Amino acid sequence: MNLNLLSTKKRMIYFFIISIAALSLLTGMKVFFSYHSTNKSAEIALAKQYTEIAKEMAKGLDLESYGKLLQSQTYDGNYQATKRYLEEFRKRINALYVYTLLLDDSDVSKIVVSAIPPGVEDLPIGFPCTVPASAVRLAKHGKNYYTGVIHDERTGSYMSVGVPIFNDKGEHIGVVGIDIAAEELGYISKHVIKNNTVIFGMDVLFALVLLAGVFFLNKWYKARLNQDLKESETIYISELGKIVGTIKSSRHDLMNHLQVLNGLMDIRMYDKAHEYLKQLTVESRTLELSLRVKNPFLMVLFQSKWELAHSKNIDIEFETEFNDFNKMESMDLIKLFSNLLDNAIEAVEASFSELPQKIRVSCKTDKGKYKFAIENAAVLTDKECSSLFQSGFTTKGESQSLRGNGLTIVRKTVEKYKGDIRFTYEEDKLLIEITI
8 A cells, every 4th residue: 555655656756747847848839939929029010110210211212312323433522411311310219320322233232421430430422331131122112121130240239221212203213221229129018028027927928827727627528537446346256156155145045956956866856856957057047157157347237137037037149259348338238238138138027928028138349349239128118119219118018207317328339439329119128239
C-alpha cells in the first residue's frame, strides 16, 4: 500500500512538472508571437501615419522650383528653398531624415535634397540612398512604399516611407522620403504592449484554468472508471458466489448420487440408473459452459443465469465462440446480457405452459463485428411489438412494469457502441439480434 501511495505521489509530481513546463513553453510562445505581432502592427501603423505626412509634403512642394532643381542639379536658390521646406517638416514631425529622391534605370535611388539632424554631415546631390531595391521598384511604378527596420552603421536603425512626386502634367519626377528612428517604433510597441498587459495576463490565466480543467477532468474520469469497475466486480463476485455455492452443494450431493446409482445397479434397475445419469448430465453443464466461454465476466453471468433458469425448469442453450469480446467494456457486456437474460427468463416463465420452455443464446463474431442473439418464447401483442425498446416497456407482464427499463438499458448500451439492434417476433418466439 505504501509503495502504491509513493508511486501515486511520484506520478502527481511528474504530472505537475511536465504540465508546468508545457504551460510555460506554450505561454512563452504565445507571448513571443504576440510581441512580434504587436511590433508588426505598430510598424504598419507608424508607416501609414508617416505615409500620409509624406503625401502632404509632396502635395505642398513647389513643383516649378523643384523641376528647375532637377534640371540644374546645383546648390542654387531652388535647392535652398526646397531644403528649407523639408527642414520645416522634419522639425515638425521629429523625423530622423526628410529628403527627395531621384530615380533612374538602376535599382539604386539618389538623394536630391535632404533635411538632416544637426551635427550630421549634409548629403550631396546624387548620393546613393539605402532604400531597398524592392521599395525603389515600387516607387518607379508610382506606388507608395515602406520598409522594415533598416540597420545602418552611420545613421543607426530606422524605417523609411516614400510617396511619388508628380508634376502638373502627371509625370513621375521623384519621391518624397521620410526616415523614422527605430526608437520611436520601439516606444509605440512598448506602449501597445503595456496597454495589452491585461490581455497577456488573461492568456496566462486561461492556460492555468485549462490545466486545472484537464487535471480535474482526469480525476473525474478515473473516479468514474473505478466506480464502473467496482460495479462490475460486485456483479462478478455476486454471480461467482452463486456458482461456488452450487459447486459446494454439488460436491455435498455427489456421494448421495453415487450411492443411489450403486443401489440402482445392485437391484438391476438399469433403466432407472440410465435416467438418473441423464439428470446428472444436465446438472453438469455448468462445467461444460465454463470451458466454452473465454470472457470470465460472461462465464460467471451465463452460469448464474443458467442456474436461475434451471431452477425454474427452463432450458438455456448457449452457442458461444471462444472469444473474450474485449472491444466492449466488461460492465457493458454485463448490462447487455444481464438485462436480456432476465427479461427472457421471466418472459418464458410468464408465457403459456404449452410453449417451449427454452432460451437460445448466441455470441459470435463476423468480420470484426460482434453478433449477439437471444431467442425465447413470448406472447406479445402488435402494440407491444411496436414499443419493445421504448423506456418502461417490458415483456415480463403487467405485474412487473416497474422493472421495465431493462430493454431500454440494452438499447442505450448498443447505441453507445454505434451498434444495431433488431428483433423478430414469429410463432410466439421473440428473437433479438444485436450487431456491434
